[in-house]
Amino acid sequence: MLIFEPHIHMFSRVTDDYEKLSLAGVRAVLEPAFWLGQNRTSVGSFIDYFDTLIGWERHRAQQFGIHHFCTMGLNPREANDERVNQDVLDVLPRYCEKDSCVAIGEIGLDDQTKTEEKFLAAQIELARQHGLPVLVHTPHRDKKKGFQRCIDIVNEQNFPWERVLLDHGNEETIKITRDLGCYSGFSIYPHTKMDPHRMVSIVLEYGVDSFVINSAADWGVSDPMMVPRTVVKLEQAGVPRDKIEQLVWKNPIKFFGQSGRLEESMLAAPASANLRETFEGNSVLRGQDPDKM
């Protein structure tokens, strides 16, 4: 079964993870722009990171047959930082137009400050201007209130709900989002947030319509293989194969395909995997013979 992993921060993962993902059937990944674990102090650091998402990271993924897409945005945590927030917003338009950018994100709320709300609204408007959907990070603390505030802001912006993916959902948030007509994302973590067993229960109760699941793997304790692992649990629970395929392949492609930059046919074959190629002189081979890989 082919898998589209719709939320994974490969920037902070090792190359071996790409190989494991590829062997597990992951044909495409989506890497949302996010917080790097410590605050950046100038817009230049963001620019370099955005360039990595459209350049080196795509190249690295392709070496293992994986198509790499991304979202661009100012994450909610650094939206509070006056040293960078407005400057990042100013450079985003050129990155929103990149071919591999299929949404604005991760945007949303974290500490739920007024400044976060201002930049969330501004970036929803940016999405409208560039014809992109939005990937919304919902708070991990005081989740229900933050979830509701995200919803209020999307409504205030009069942004179409079918172009919104509210991520990091759980059993509590399903009840809020099901009637909105948006997509709901569930991040499957080894120890926190949603786990594979809880996800199986959700699918058995609610089905898979407008749901996507992801590993949200990053620099923390996380597991990039969580989507394939959850697929196995779903199969063991008797969920029909076509439903699982809808959850891990069709749904994310349909959502991010609203950008006009992603179609299922583009993913029919693995990404080009010429191990002789380098990117700006840098190879994943580290001097090893590509013919022996």
Add this chain to the structure above:
Amino acid sequence: MVLDPMSTTQLRDLLGKHAELAEQLLGQLSDDRSRLPVLFPGLPRRFGKDPVGGGRRNFGDAIVDLDAFRTCDLAAAYLSASIEATSEELVDIYAHGDIEERAMLLRSLSFLPLNDATQRLLIEVLRTNVMLHLEAAMCDQNVLARAIAAGIVDLDTGNRLLLKFAFVDMPLARAFDAETFASAELSTMLQDLATEREAAGRSVWCDTWRMLGRAPCPGALARLIGGLEHGDDQVRRAAAEGLLLLNERGPGISHFAKERLGREPRPAIQDLLRQLTS
């Protein structure tokens, strides 16, 4: 350097039914040229990636292979040329561009003045081995030869760009008029790379033998003759072709060719060996 106005006229003609869209975008840039980096990444989506077609064509002293150019490449060239994009603007697009933007920009070079940007972007190609970029700069147009002739790029940079072909194992025949770059200096660089590869037990770029024949350097003859006994058909063929390219072939070569001929299983290589013995 002033841009040849003929370039933009010809480009607009080549854009055909897409010329109107190009004019609309140019209108946006006339109002605000800072939108160039915002418009650039969307050009493949707006104009498509279909090949223009029509083979090699001259634009002043520039020659481009329109079979390799896509409509979006022409649109990128048209916009950049029309607003007389500065070196800083062009280099900025390359620095922060994705793979397609970089390819479009490199193909645009034939329609832009030869200047500091030409040199900086060709040097970027030295660092970037993405095949698409190597092809855009080295296979689809004669910009390298023009840049060398104009003194924008030095011969050493040209040699290192050709060496890149060997590094990524791209056939020499794909490079635009590559044989004109043959020199003893380049052959020495290729010979050194071949030795390094052999020491590591790795394959060697077959066109090494052809380039050595075209412009011999110390050790070239030994490598060429040794190539006749190589286990790889492609290498034996390249070695025989390289020996045929040598301006002066002593009687020794004929001896080795005759010796090999009786044991050579490939008819095409047999033909080359017969030429060497005659």
